[in-house]
Amino acid sequence: DAKTTQPNSMESNEEEPVHLPCNHSTISGTDYIHWYRQLPSQGPEYVIHGLTSNVNNRMASLAIAEDRKSSTLILHRATLRDAAVYYCILRAELPRRFSGNQFYFGTGTSLTVIP
Amino acid sequence: NAGVTQTPKFQVLKTGQSMTLQCAQDMNHNSMYWYRQDPGMGLRLIYYSASEGTTDKGEVPNGYNVSRLNKREFSLRLESAAPSQTSVYFCASIFTSGGYYEQYFGPGTRLTVT
Numbered sequence: 001d002a003k004t005t006q007p008n009s010m011e012s013n014e015e016e017p018v019h020l021p022c023n024h025s026t027i028s029g030t031d032y033i034h035w036y037r038q039l040p041s042q043g044p045e046y047v048i049h050g051l052t053s054n055v056n057n058r059m060a061s062l063a064i065a066e067d068r069k070s071s072t073l074i075l076h077r078a079t080l081r082d083a084a085v086y087y088c089i090l091r092a093e094l095p096r097r098f099s100g101n102q103f104y105f106g107t108g109t110s111l112t113v114i115p
Numbered sequence: 116n117a118g119v120t121q122t123p124k125f126q127v128l129k130t131g132q133s134m135t136l137q138c139a140q141d142m143n144h145n146s147m148y149w150y151r152q153d154p155g156m157g158l159r160l161i162y163y164s165a166s167e168g169t170t171d172k173g174e175v176p177n178g179y180n181v182s183r184l185n186k187r188e189f190s191l192r193l194e195s196a197a198p199s200q201t202s203v204y205f206c207a208s209i210f211t212s213g214g215y216y217e218q219y220f221g222p223g224t225r226l227t228v229t
Binding site for chain 1: 119148150155156157158159160173205207216217218219220221222223
């Protein structure tokens with residue numbers, strides 16, 4: 001049972017904004033929404049995360065729906081270096097006895113940036 | 116500051132052979148994770164260690180064992196490799212502070228089992 005669903009691929013023109021959607025209809029109240037991206041032949045790297053409110057950082061913005069069943073990663077001006085697979089991930093706190101967190105990765109969206 | 120390092124970068128094993136994947140971080144993080152990524156798939160958690168001296172199973176632990184040798188190092192062992200374990204393996208360490216939570220990933224180990 002997939003925790004998150006994302007489009008397989010998207011394209012964007014360079015210098016234009018990109019909106020990457022993610023559905024997580026089974027999210028629970030304590031699950032955080034994280035976004036990571038993975039460039040070819042590299043490990044994933046952190047982009048942004050949030051719980052309920054919209055979030056901004058130097059890389060991107062995260063817009064979270066009021067019911068939290070979906071979210072959108074916004075890249076304000078796509079560059080060629082933003083071409084990557086973007087993963088929308090839910091982070092669930094495990095029961096206390098495990099003292100950790102569980103991350104649920106989907107299959108991601110492959111973003112192509114057109115010069 | 117090297118971040119998260121993994122060795123080896125590539126490995127080819129025959130079915131039934133054993134090997135240990137090494138992971139080390141120099142960021143003084145408490146938690147470390149091992150993931151595998153199959154072609155065209157997202158990452159799946161194999162094992163994690165929330166702190167030195169503790170390890171727990173993730174989503175796909177069968178066929179693997181782990182050791183949290185010290186705070187810096189977290190190794191993944193395949194006792195008897197199978198072709199189904201052909202994958203790219205990523206180690207990650209986790210920085211947490213208040214509500215902030217970020218995983219730092221290593222470059223990966225590409226393992227082929229023939």
